[in-house]
Amino acid sequence: MKIKTLLWLLIVQLLSMSVASAGGGQSYKLRQGDLIQVSVWGEDKLQKESLVLPDGSITYPLAGRVEVVGLTSTEVEKRIADKLKAYLPDPQVSVVIVNITGNIAHVMGKVLKPGQVLMAGPMTVLDALSMAGGLDKFADRSNIKVLRNTPQGQKAIPVHYDQLLRGQSLESNITLNPGDTILVP
16 A cells, blocks of 8 residues: 555656646646645545635645645645644655646637646637637638736736737737636627
8 A cells, every 4th residue: 555655656757847837947837627636645535626716725634724725836845744744743745737727818709719727837819719720711810809807907018919920019818817818890
């Protein structure tokens, strides 16, 4: 049984390292809708998958409600370990990101495949439009916008699609944030 647990933890560590390295040097920060696997070394009953709730938290045995949005997996490990110290002498917590479904943007309007786009890494407007199958023949290429929620309210960012295709106005090929919506009229 110990070998099985050791192998499982080794696999968990390797997966967490691959997710962290996929971010191009930046550690992935959790978002609402992400799914994580939390385990404590030597405590089989404390292995649990948790969905990050809309309020930015998870609920974990003994630790209770834990705020995780905006934190890396390493930061979540420390936060949970600190809460578990009241019950366990030296908890070794491991957090693996199982699914990044909270890292999405939306493409709406006259594209071939409108809907959600999962952002596995940094993604630009042209990347997302490509994943949506491109523009359909009736799209208004001159009025494409990115809607973004900011602390000051919603903001519409123009995209100069035809100029981008000519290698001009490259600043309008912005990097998307989770929750952005590309509107193609």
